[in-house]
Amino acid sequence: MGTVENPVKTLTDLDEVQCNAVKTLLEETGAVHFRGFNVLTIDEFEEVAEALLGDLAAYKGGDAPRKAERGLVYNASGPDRTRAVRAHNELSYAPWHPGTLLFGCSIVAAEGGATTVFDGSRVYSILPPAVCDDFTERGITYIQHLPHAAGDPSGIKSWPETFETEDRDQVIEHCQEQYTSAKWTPIGLLTTNRTPGTIEVGADQRPAWFNQAHIWRKDPATVPDVTDMDRWESWIGYGATFGDGTEIPEEHMRQVAEALAACEVPVQWEAGDLLLVDNRAAMHGRKPYSGERQVFVAFA
Template identity: 35%
Template sequence: MLNTAASWRPLELTPASTGADATPAGLVEYALRPGLAELLVQEKALVLRGFGVSSGTYDMVADALLPQRLAYIHGNSPRTKVGHVGENVYTSTEHPPEYQISLHNEMSYAHQWPGRLLFYCDRAPTSGGATPVVDAQLWLESIDPAIREAFAGGVRYTQNLHGGHGLGKSWQDTFETEDRAEVEAFLAGTGADWKWKSDGILWISQVRPATLRHPVTGTEVWFNQADQFHVAGLGEDAALLMELVSEDEMPQAASYADGTPIPAEHITHVQEAGLRHAVDVDWNAGDLLLIDNVLVGHGRRPYTGNRRVLVAMSD
């Protein structure tokens, strides 16, 4: 039976349900069968369990599930590239475990974003640590119409990326290079405004849409990260950050497209609307989660223990 927006949850695939061997090679064989791309669009997210995937076999599985892995260039989350596991594989995030990461579609603030994300649980948490996922169509439909209208013109994202010392990510980490010319060449194709400040900070400002239509289904979805860039989305840390830097020096900020401030209550409403419909994906070592990054938003629950979830992206 097909998922409907009101009852959506990821489809779980196991060796028993797929008829594949309970091995990484069995999963690769299943992934290479015709129809996986169509199934992902239909179901929006797939949980793959019981195939015995390890860090040593992850690379060949990812090759089958993600045809072209992308580098996390212009990514705003703190991550580390995990080269020994495979090409363009990263830690999913390095925010402290006690924090919840709000729902979002990966890199929806950027001029390009990945079409698929593949999460892999290398080490399960002791407690908590689920990855909540939400149907982005249902998220959009759950937002107050007046707030949706306020976002109709899009979101202006502003970043102040330091040169090696400061709050937030550096421009070197963000663009995976020490070469300013490489950064400038990348930004030249994005439609963003940018400049180097005298203190070595790279300032970037860009307007992106608040919603998006899926390239295959045409479904309109909520697709932005205004709440993660807005100070109101920082929760208890907001007041402390505002004491340290002025508003125009924030590592990242969000406003409406014309520069009008977004009210804090709009940010809270958007976050709460998504969480009301989120479904938690709990982790066991070896589990994978494949999502359509346009149709599904994701986040992270707080956790204890030595959780290690890796992520790779593709177009």
């Protein structure tokens, strides 16, 4: 086979058969890894993202300190390279979450830095039925109290950073319409959002784990009375309970951590690679790394 003159163009000009093949692979597996297309610049990534995803979406309401590199293309390397990013479905705690993500690597880390992928249906299948039943039947309530200004000692993003505007009226109107509850407090914006803990995915409607309670849940030993919403008015930070407001057992979280570890698949990057992820069917994370690493992400 001869060398393709412009391999990036191959991805931006997929025909109907090729698009359907990608869609089928994504639906069946939750993630598709593209290699050999040399998508190296932000211009190329943006072009391919728009071709594969369609209209791109903003990271509005997100908790991660993610910045836009340009337009709706964001940096996905993360602020702390020494720590792993734990498994999560993007924006699973918010009223809206993207259906599909596209990652692209232009600079590979000197060491580490793999993006990790977790099949949500496999996670569900190996968890004890009692844990799955609790999360399916009771759901999750995510609690966030966002400070008024950036640079809070807690490290939590401010509400203007989170919602990408300083217009209080616009933010509270959005939150009161979209979240389960929202109110201003003397120290910030306090919201709750009740979501499913599991969902059905794929054409076969298979059950899948879909939450990040293991990241947001607080240890009662360090944050007492996590279920007391009156107390939350004086705390800045994030928390998670069952949807009925009761504490999520520590033993559940231990079993979830074990299931996630068993299902982790690391994607070792090469410069120019892309990773397409069904955000509902698969979770993702990141290994610690050293050296410079540049990974873009777009949402739809």
